[in-house]
Amino acid sequence: MLKDLSLVDYLAKTASGDPVPGGGSSAALNAALAAALIEMVANLTIGRKGFEAFDAEMRAVAEKAAGLRSRLTADVDRDSDSYTQVLKAFQMPKATEAEKADRSRAVQAAFKQATLVPLGVARDAVAIMALGRTVISKGNPNAASDGAAGVLAARMAARAAVYNVRINLGPIKDEGFTSELRREADRLEAEAEAKEREALSSLKI
């Protein structure tokens, strides 16, 4: 699985001319990295003298971030797997009318799944930015640059995931589905920008 590759090997696999892993898995990886960095700042704040008032809040942030990190690490593989299903559907036979219809249904279903995975990543990334705001404004100031890096990673994740949603919506014919996802993608893109500004506004570096 991709999540078990070393950094060096994951990067080499991304750089190659294979279509996966690409931007979608990188978005999931950055969302997981964002969660990890914010968890780190919470862990560097819990139990520290002078931060007793925020202890319970930091424990809650660390727990939420750990859960998101786990899910988003799995999404590195889920995203590439969903695109692999698109490629497999395209390879289905299309000699007869029945085969053509089966293939078309499989292609459409696979593209839908390949928009739903990055949409989930974008939603989680936006949720992580709120945790980032908490650790930047109330956490250990020695780790402020780590919290800020987490927010920046979450913004990368949200926007890259949104681009993946949009590019995979292209071939989908179900207009109810595409218009709903396009609206949600636009909303998440705008929210990522706003939440980045909010979270970084209390940064003192």
Place this chain on the structure above:
Amino acid sequence: MLKDLSLVDYLAKTASGDPVPGGGSSAALNAALAAALIEMVANLTIGRKGFEAFDAEMRAVAEKAAGLRSRLTADVDRDSDSYTQVLKAFQMPKATEAEKADRSRAVQAAFKQATLVPLGVARDAVAIMALGRTVISKGNPNAASDGAAGVLAARMAARAAVYNVRINLGPIKDEGFTSELRREADRLEAEAEAKEREALSSLKI
């Protein structure tokens, strides 16, 4: 070494309450990821029908990106190592005046190195954004979201690295050094924003 850890283990190590790896190594990882994604788009363009006119340019992009990916992957470790040297310098003895002077010199030198590593990462990340602009405007449009993800990863890398430069400049007493690095950090931060806008302006998704 960090670069040989699996994604899962690297993320767990980031999330822990240890001070490294943190935002600096994450910035280097994102810069390497940016190079990998842009290299991927170039590789998905080289030799493709309809893109013959850009073949030489795409080969040059892939080669430059591969070199940057290699250097920036090493920077994941170099950044954490430089901060570990800061922690080691703080642990030096300070019983006598001579020891105090030695310790102070070592702390100052270690902090300087801990600003120079992320400064290099920020410079490389900004250079990668120019390659990103080329692949987005002239490369295989099926991989446009991958090129865009690369530019977003480079922007994360540049800004997170700049925050690391600034936080590590704090304790440095050499004012000539700090004012020069602060100016360069400000310039790179502004350039990352401008180059992101430029690169994404030709994106059609």
